[in-house]
Each structure stands twice: as C-alpha cells, then as structure tokens.
Amino acid sequence: MNSASKETSIPSLSPAKIAIIGGGVAGSTIALRFAELGIDTTLIEKGDSLVNGPPICHLHAGGNFYREICDQQCLTLLQQSIDTVKVYPQGVNARPTVIALPKTDQGEPADLLPRLEKIRAKYTELVAADISNKVLGEPEHYFQFFSRADIESLLHLPLPKVAKKPSDWLVAFAQNVDLETLKFPVLLVQEYGLSGFRFAAIADIAISRLASCHLRTNSQVVSMKTNASSSSWRLTINNQRDNTNEQADFDYVINACGFKSGEIDDMVSAKRQRMVEFKAAYVAQWSQCQGLWPEVVFYGERGTPQGMAQLTPYPNGYFQLHGMTQDITLFEQGLVASGNNSAQPKLAQRFLNKIEQQWPTPLIEQRTLGSIEHIAQFIPSFASADVSGKPLFGAQQIPGNDADLRTADVSFHDKHYARTEIVKASSALTAADAILQDLIDGDLVSVAQVGQYLTKHYFPVTLACSEAEVTTRAMALAQARNYPAALAQLS
Numbered sequence: 101m102n103s104a105s106k107e108t109s110i111p112s113l114s115p116a117k118i119a120i121i122g123g124g125v126a127g128s129t130i131a132l133r134f135a136e137l138g139i140d141t142t143l144i145e146k147g148d149s150l151v152n153g154p155p156i157c158h159l160h161a162g163g164n165f166y167r168e169i170c171d172q173q174c175l176t177l178l179q180q181s182i183d184t185v186k187v188y189p190q191g192v193n194a195r196p197t198v199i200a201l202p203k204t205d206q207g208e209p210a211d212l213l214p215r216l217e218k219i220r221a222k223y224t225e226l227v228a229a230d231i232s233n234k235v236l237g238e239p240e241h242y243f244q245f246f247s248r249a250d251i252e253s254l255l256h257l258p259l260p261k262v263a264k265k266p267s268d269w270l271v272a273f274a275q276n277v278d279l280e281t282l283k284f285p286v287l288l289v290q291e292y293g294l295s296g297f298r299f300a301a302i303a304d305i306a307i308s309r310l311a312s313c314h315l316r317t318n319s320q321v322v323s324m325k326t327n328a329s330s331s332s333w334r335l336t337i338n339n340q341r342d343n344t345n346e347q348a349d350f351d352y353v354i355n356a357c358g359f360k361s362g363e364i365d366d367m368v369s370a371k372r373q374r375m376v377e378f379k380a381a382y383v384a385q386w387s388q389c390q391g392l393w394p395e396v397v398f399y400g401e402r403g404t405p406q407g408m409a410q411l412t413p414y415p416n417g418y419f420q421l422h423g424m425t426q427d428i429t430l431f432e433q434g435l436v437a438s439g440n441n442s443a444q445p446k447l448a449q450r451f452l453n454k455i456e457q458q459w460p461t462p463l464i465e466q467r468t469l470g471s472i473e474h475i476a477q478f479i480p481s482f483a484s485a486d487v488s489g490k491p492l493f494g495a496q497q498i499p500g501n502d503a504d505l506r507t508a509d510v511s512f513h514d515k516h517y518a519r520t521e522i523v524k525a526s527s528a529l530t531a532a533d534a535i536l537q538d539l540i541d542g543d544l545v546s547v548a549q550v551g552q553y554l555t556k557h558y559f560p561v562t563l564a565c566s567e568a569e570v571t572t573r574a575m576a577l578a579q580a581r582n583y584p585a586a587l588a589q590l591s
C-alpha cells in the first residue's frame with residue numbers, strides 16, 4: 101500500500117523526523133504509538149519482516165514465573181501486561197497458567213501466597229480506577245489454589261471442550277500429570293499466552309495503514325554520526341538486497357536493536373553496561389493430547405537439572421517447551437556482559453551462527469528430546485510427543501548487571517538518542533511512553549499535537565486489525581519462517 105492510500109486519524113503536524121532502528125516488538129510498538137499520533141516515523145529493520153527476534157509466548161501478568169524477583173517487578177509486569185492486552189488484544193491467548201511445585205523443589209506453595217495477594221490487590225485497585233483494565237477476568241479470581249482432593253475429583257470427569265469454570269482447565273491436567281511428583285495445592289493464575297507471530301502480523305498490517313510510518317525492511321544501519329551542519333543524526337543505511345548504502349538525516353534516533361543495541365551505542369560512543377543471554381524453546385507435537393490445556397509450569401531452580409519446566413499449548417497438539425537447565429533452554433556461556441571498551445556484549449560465535457544461519461539437525465533432536473523428557477517427568481504420557489521442527493530461539497538483552505532483572509524499558513544518552521532495553525515484550529509500551537515524553541521535553545513534538553494521548557494509549561488503527569486477518573497473516577508468517585502454522589493460532 102503506498103502512502104497516498106494509507107489512512108491515519110490524526111494529520112501529520114510534526115516537522116520532526118524520528119528514526120527507529122530495529123523492528124522487533126519494541127521498535128514496532130514505538131512506531132505504532134507514534135504513527136497513530138501522526139508523528140513522522142521511519143522504522144528501519146535489517147530483516148525482511150517485523151518482530152522476528154527471540155520468541156514470545158507468555159504474558160507475564162504478575163511475574164509469577166519468577167520467585168527470585170522483587171514484588172515491585174511483579175506489580176510493574178502486571179500493569180504493563182494489562183496495557184499490552186488493551187492495545188494488542190488480538191495478540192493474546194486468553195487461557196490461564198497452572199503453576200505446580202515438584203516434590204524436589206525447596207519451596208512450598210504457601211510461600212507464594214503473600215505476593216499473590218499483593219498482585220491481586222493491585223489488580224483490584226487498577227480495575228476500580230478504570231474498568232477497561234479488567235482484561236484478566238474478575239479480580240477475585242486472579243488466582244486460585246487447588247488441593248490434591250480438588251484435583252482428584254476431576255480424575256473421572258469427561259474432558260470439557262470449553263472452560264466454563266476455572267476447574268475445567270484442570271481436568272486434562274489431573275488425568276495426565278503424575279500427582280505423586282507434586283506438592284499441593286497447585287496454583288491457577290490468570291497469566292495468558294502472548295504470541296510473537298501475532299505481534300508480527302498486527303505490526304505488519306497496522307503499519308501498512310498508517311501514513312506517518314515509513315517502513316524500511318532489508319535495511320541495516322551501518323553507521324550513525326552527528327550531522328555537523330545541524331543538530332540532527334546522519335544514518336548510513338545498507339540495503340541488504342543490493343548491498344548499496346544511502347544516507348538519511350533524522351532529528352531523533354531510537355535504538356531498538358535488541359541484543360545488538362550495543363553496536364549502535366558504540367557508533368555514537370555511548371557507554372552502557374548490559375548483558376545478553378542466548379536461550380531457546382522447542383516445538384513438539386503430542387498426538388495423544390486431548391482436552392483443554394492451560395499453560396503448565398513446574399517450578400525448579402534455574403540452571404540446575406531440576407530447572408523450571410514450561411509447557412505452552414497451541415492447537416492440534418502442538419506445544420512449545422522450555423526447560424531452565426543448561427541442556428535445554430540455557431547454554432553454557434550463553435550469558436555474557438559488556439566490557440569497558442564496548443557497550444556490545446560479545447556472544448560466542450556458535451550462538452551467532454545459530455541466530456544468523458541454522459541449527460545442526462542433531463542438536464535440534466537432542467535438545468527437543470531433552471525438553472520432552474523434562475516435561476515427561478511430570479506428565480508421563482508426554483514422552484510420546486515428537487520433535488516438530490526447529491527451535492524458537494534468540495538472544496535478549498538485560499541492562500545493568502542483575503541477570504534476574506525482568507522489568508526494564510528505556511535509557512537516554514546525550515540529546516535526541518534513546519535506546520530501548522526491554523526484557524519482556526509487555527515493557528514495550530512503557531518504553532514508547534517515556535520516549536514520547538522525551539520528544540515533548542526536547543520540543544520535537546508539541547503537547548498540542550498529542551493532546552490527551554500523552555497519558556492515554558491511542559491505537560485506533562492497530563485495534564481495528566481484526567482477529568481473523570491477524571490469524572491469517574500470523575499463520576503465513578509462521579510458515580514462511582518454517583514453523584507450524586498452529587503456533588500462530590489461538591488455542
């Protein structure tokens with residue numbers, strides 16, 4: 101679609117030209133936030149499509165996967181997840197998560213209660229302040245514990261086709277999990293699925309309809325310098341198709357390069373301490389699978405052979421698997437930090453090869469089978485699942501030096517330069533909001549232009565993408581990337 105046929109609700113008033121380098125979930129979200137307001141935005145992505153970085157499958161609406169993080173991070177993740185569901189409802193798979201503690205785990209289910217109560221209280225408060233925040237169901241049902249007797253009462257029930265009450269989500273769980281391996285009660289919490297493929301589809305469709313957003317795919321920024329004759333930035337952009345370079349000037353640049361953010365920082369001598377971690381999830385098909393499956397998490401200590409096991413369901417018996425052990429999701433020397441001379445942490449070449457080229461087939465088999473066995477410790481019949489394609493993988497950045505940090509958004513350096521530093525997809529909107537404020541503080545965008553939408557999220561074109569068109573586009577993207585189309589569908 102050319103610019104002339106694009107629609108936009110607010111006319112473009114701003115003379116300022118904004119460049120976003122990197123079209124992952126951070127860069128795409130910022131592009132949508134700005135272009136919906138009529139801000140002239142150029143999104144520059146080196147790959148051939150948007151949101152094609154590390155995977156996204158879970159909406160961390162309360163951070164309940166992470167016992168090691170502080171309560172405040174959980175509350176921030178809750179708020180950001182609610183905002184994300186409101187802007188991208190078509191990207192969300194609204195089914196709950198079951199969290200169970202294996203008998204081998206050091207913790208007790210009761211240890212989880214104080215924090216869950218705080219998160220529920222915060223959700224209650226957010227809903228009372230604005231009813232549109234009620235996107236995770238009734239606040240009083242944010243979490244629920246099920247005793248062993250509750251679970252055993254489901255053992256002989258027929259498998260429900262749709263969930264009419266919370267316990268319906270636990271019937272298949274009760275009938276397949278080896279209950280002897282678990283401590284009780286088990287937790288059901290309203291943390292939903294979030295689809296990277298659906299984000300990619302929404303960004304693709306909405307950006308094609310927004311006149312203020314100029315998308316340049318197959319375009320890699322290879323140099324960034326201040327333009328001596330003005331206060332702008334000069335970018336050199338390499339067209340990846342014909343390997344030609346071109347220069348363009350922008351008033352403000354946003355570095356949204358994910359784990360490669362340090363490369364742009366280095367171009368402008370911006371110092372930054374950050375870490376980068378390479379991780380992977382695996383795809384299996386369990387043809388015996390029956391009934392409704394929630395996401396299921398078996399807690400465990402990260403990095404040990406008992407690391408957390410995570411089973412994410414999709415239609416047609418497909419599952420995405422994580423296992424927080426060195427042999428499954430984590431990798432030896434997969435976490436690296438930046439040094440004094442460069443803001444870019446250096447991942448070993450074997451990880452870059454996996455990201456940029458492909459995985460050796462024996463390694464796909466070995467790690468996927470390892471992830472199936474890891475789940476089968478708790479769900480014995482899952483041992484019959486088959487390896488079903490290539491892993492979902494990538495490197496993510498973590499700013500600072502706390503490897504457990506799960507909420508980060510953006511940092512600023514010098515004038516008119518911001519870098520996104522999200523760890524979870526749901527932090528992208530917070531980053532967009534903070535950069536919008538910086539544009540206003542720097543007189544590049546006027547308060548009159550954004551009006552009430554400085555503090556409110558205004559995404560009419562994004563929200564108008566229908567669920568059906570998002571599904572169609574997301575399935576096509578999944579297949580083009582050599583993944584089963586089921587990973588792009590809602591379960």
Ligand SMILES: Cc1cc2nc3c(=O)[nH]c(=O)nc-3n(C[C@H](O)[C@H](O)[C@H](O)COP(=O)(O)OP(=O)(O)OC[C@H]3O[C@@H](n4cnc5c(N)ncnc54)[C@H](O)[C@@H]3O)c2cc1C
Nearest residue numbers: 122124125126146153154157158320321357358523524525
């Ligand atoms: C195994 C795994 C599982 C995960 N699961 C979840 C989950 O369930 N939920 C969740 O919320 N988060 C999850 N994450 C984290 C999530 O994937 C990341 O937080 C998120 O993808 C980061 O988005 P981003 O836009 O910052 O970076 P990216 O998605 O990496 O995007 C950066 C983009 O910049 C482009 N780029 C880089 N350099 C240049 C350049 N010089 N010029 C032009 N373009 C450039 C890249 O091509 C890329 O498209 C997971 C991460 C991993 C590794």
